[in-house]
Amino acid sequence: MNFEYSEKVSQLLEQVKSFMEEHVYPNEETYHQQIAEQQWQTPPVLEELKAKAKALGLWNFFLPLSYGQYSGGLTNLEYAPLAEEMGKVYWAPEIFNCAAPDTGNMEVLAKYGNDEQKKQWLEPLLAGKIRSAFAMTEPEVASSDATNIATSIVRDGDEYVINGRKFYISGACRESCEIMIVMGKTDPDNPSRHLQQSQVLVPMKTPGVTVVRPMTVFGYNDAPEGHAEVTFENVRVPVGNIILGEGRGFEVAQGRLGPGRIHHCMRSVGAAQRALEMMCKRANERVVFGQPLSKNQSVREDIAKSACQIEQSRLMTLKAAQKMDTHGNKVAQDLIAMIKITAPNMALDVIDRAIQLHGAAGVGQDTPLAHMFAGQRSLRLADGPDQVHMMQLGRNLAKTYG
Structure with a gap:
């Protein structure tokens, strides 16, 4: 297994990171202000950022090469680090037209839809018009x-x-x-x-x-x-x-959920990574009992444990993505189940430590941590609860080694 990013992916990743730094993080407050004014309309700042991303070609990364003319031109493995970067802000994936539930619906239409359905619904979705x-x-x-x-x-x-x-x-x-x-x-x-x-x-x-x-x-x-x-x-x-x-609805649902589950996990890694970065910044800047928080052994342990957990989940996600690319979603189903079980729980652990380190600020609206925690907790139910994945994974493993 080689998880070194290709030159193409490294360049795309730098572009996405730069876009996030220049346009997304500075507009988080503006986004929430506009949502408060008109809840169910797409906020103007989001439409502006989508137009900028599309003009730069940072668009529709998620559809793998196997989808032919509708593909974003990347494999699942190549898409993974980009999705991780987008996952650092929960609304950022839409900027690049890589947000659920649209991604799953586009995959369904690209894979199973007829020509008329693709023309009427897939193409406007790929264009970000609806x-x-x-x-x-x-x-x-x-x-x-x-x-x-x-x-x-x-x-x-x-x-x-x-x-x-x-x-x-x-x-x-x-x-x-x-x-x-x-x-x-x-x-x-x-x-x-x-x-x-x-x-x-x-x-x-x-x-x-x-x-x-x-x-x-x-x-x-x-x-x-x-x-x-x-x-x-x-x-x-x-x-x-x-x-x-x-x-054939169940068949379509299974075809839809495989890629969607791993996309969620990629973004979970990104959310956890942002929480870790916030934790480290807070630990260096906040002074308690006459010294920075980073001088406390328990804080250092929390940072170290978080980094270990994130890297474990990142590598498992990359392995699952590679197996999907090389052997297909069905062959990779055990790894997809493993990462779907572990990634949201990992992110919850890391975000919880970051909240604790931020004190009262961690549970309020001045940081994204509380909303991130809620999102990751709900992800333990979305696209199949932990228990279902564990039941099916355990059944498959018992059969394999029995």
């Missing part, structure tokens, strides 16, 4: 087992009729969100639980689609994206809006 959402999670069933999804998708002539209720649908609160990929059951009586589901494209403005309310995450509403509760009441869409075909 936003999207992925509607799977439901409040009435244990959605960690995707075969439980109960939303009804019934064919009626040339249309599908959709009825159901979803919640924590990231992106659906946003005014620029124009399309949702909705997962539901087209064949609930199929003896195979993995062939009951389908995924269908539903424009946000379709009659019967109602955004009921934004859900909070540890008190944060994560505007402008938001996490919506959405109801579907006799929502009608053309049969041509089905993705790949009836009964």
